[in-house]
Amino acid sequence: MNLEQASRQLEALGNPTRLQIYRTLVRAGHAGLPVGGLQERIGIAASTLSHHLKRLVDTGLVTQERHATTLICRAHYPAMDALIGYLADECCADAACVASEAAAS
Amino acid sequence: MNLEQASRQLEALGNPTRLQIYRTLVRAGHAGLPVGGLQERIGIAASTLSHHLKRLVDTGLVTQERHATTLICRAHYPAMDALIGYLADECCADAACVASEAAAS
C-alpha cells in the first residue's frame, strides 16, 4: 500500500453517498446485495449509484459478481484491512499513538 | 463518530497532497512542524498549503499552536484513532473480517 493508492481509497470512502453504500454492503454481509437492492435502500438515481459503485470497485473496496441480469455487490474486506493497516502505520509512527492504541484494546 | 464526520475526515485524507501533509506531520512526531517547514518539505505554494491545512484542522486531524509568528502543526492522534475505530467497526460487522484481522496480527 503506497500513498497514492491509500489516497484513492480514502477519497472513494470520503463521500457521504459512497460511504453509505459501503456501509450498506458491510451490513449485508457475505450474501452481498444486488445493485437494485442498494438503490432501494439508498434512494438515488440508478445512474448515480452505478457511477459511485464503479469508483468503489475500481479502488478494490467492493467486488461484483454476475448472476444472470443482476449484479451482486460485496464489500471486499482485505482491501479495508490493508487501508486500516496503512492508516495505523501512519498514525503509530509516534509513541503517543501506540499508548492510546494499547489503552483502547 | 457518525457517517458524516467519518466521511469528512476520509475526504480530508483522500487527497494526495493532504495525505502527504498528514504523513509528514506524523513523521515529525510530537515536536510538530511549522507551516513553513511543511512548505519546504512538500514544495507547494504557501496559499495552497494553508488551504489544505485548514481542512485538516477543521476535521480535527491536525492541531495548531502559535509560537510568536510561527504556527506549529501536529497530527492529532486521537482523531485518527477514532477514525480507524469507525472503519474497523464498519469492516468487522462480518465474520470474514474478524478472521482476517486475527490472521494479520
Added chain:
DNA sequence: TCCCTATTTCGACATTTATCGAAGAAAGCC
C-alpha cells in the same frame, strides 16, 4: 513607529465531481 517574517485571505482559473433523466447494452425468458 517602521519593518520583517510567517501565514492567511483574495481573486482567478481550469479541472473534477455529483447528480439526473434518457437512451443503450447485457442476460435471460416467452
Added chain:
DNA sequence: GGCTTTCTTCGATAAATGTCGAAATAGGGA
C-alpha cells in the same frame, strides 16, 4: 425473434476542488 429486467453509458448542468500569485494580516523586533 421479441419482451423483460437489470444495469451502464451518454449528455448535460450546477457545484465543488486544487492550484497559483498578489495582496492583506498577525505578531514581534530595531
